[in-house]
Amino acid sequence: MKRNAAQHDHRKCVHTALSTAEAVCKARGEKLTPVRKRVLELVWASHRPVGAYALLDSLRADGRSAAPPTVYRALEFLLAQGLVHRVESLNAYLGCAHPAADHAAQFLICRQCGTAAELEETDIASAIDRHAKRAGFTVERRTVEAMGLCAACQTA
Amino acid sequence: MKRNAAQHDHRKCVHTALSTAEAVCKARGEKLTPVRKRVLELVWASHRPVGAYALLDSLRADGRSAAPPTVYRALEFLLAQGLVHRVESLNAYLGCAHPAADHAAQFLICRQCGTAAELEETDIASAIDRHAKRAGFTVERRTVEAMGLCAACQTA
């Protein structure tokens, strides 16, 4: 039920995400250029992961000149800054809920409504790392994505 | 160091995988046709996840007539039977190490040598499920992939 369209002011989500991004970039001396900012805003248009070509269509709808590299470059920057995440199982992108700090993220993706919620549970990450270590494996990056039904879609 | 090319008889891996597949399909009344069997064998050609188009090339190298649907259909069948896994972060496919029983699998993927080891740790899956449940989310499928360095590549 969290983040149901009827139950939260999504403008606030977008506004918070954009201000945080400004702050983060400024603090790091990175440039949040108009294209990058606009792509971030488009990613935040919903709580559903968005495909790169959907973003491209939106950029073009803005009247802006845009080709695939336009959006992939913006995404590359936003990913590097931790402002968006890539959802591997969907080939899609999602705004990060807590971009300030480096963190291991996990995603709960609803197959019904398409929303994705972000978790940041260190014990999931450490369970993976522990078993990896037993195998002599050093973990550098983790992809954890759960598919299923969100609370809202279950009751419905 | 496990499964280093020099340190195990890979023919045995392949043979075991194919016999198990035969048995599993027979028990279920499913048909492991020549294409399907050959694709499974090709997937098992190494312990590295293989892309669909690499499999396609191999099928063609056999002299067989093959197009993308040929390999994707075979993979669809093998995935449904639990004989192969899909590695989401690589868009690639890997033979399942324990295809008989249904299981939650996790992968340790070496960025250096490309090998992927399969884990089947229930506590990783249950940690995910537990946090999901707290969010009211019902998990149906999990994708857990760790990128890093395998034991062999670390010492080297």
Place this chain on the structure above:
DNA sequence: TCTTGATTGAAATAGTATAACATCCACATC
């Protein structure tokens, strides 16, 4: 001003996956 490096524009191409329809084959039934 000049230089330099980062960013963006633009065109082409590579890589991954599915849709749609025809044909074939194994098997059950008559």
Place this chain on the structure above:
DNA sequence: GATGTGGATGTTATACTATTTCAATCAAGA
């Protein structure tokens, strides 16, 4: 053995995702 049926495969076309390459532009800093 002939016929009908459904699954499996063949074939072509297309959709979707991502990168390469080179040119043009822009934004500081010397």
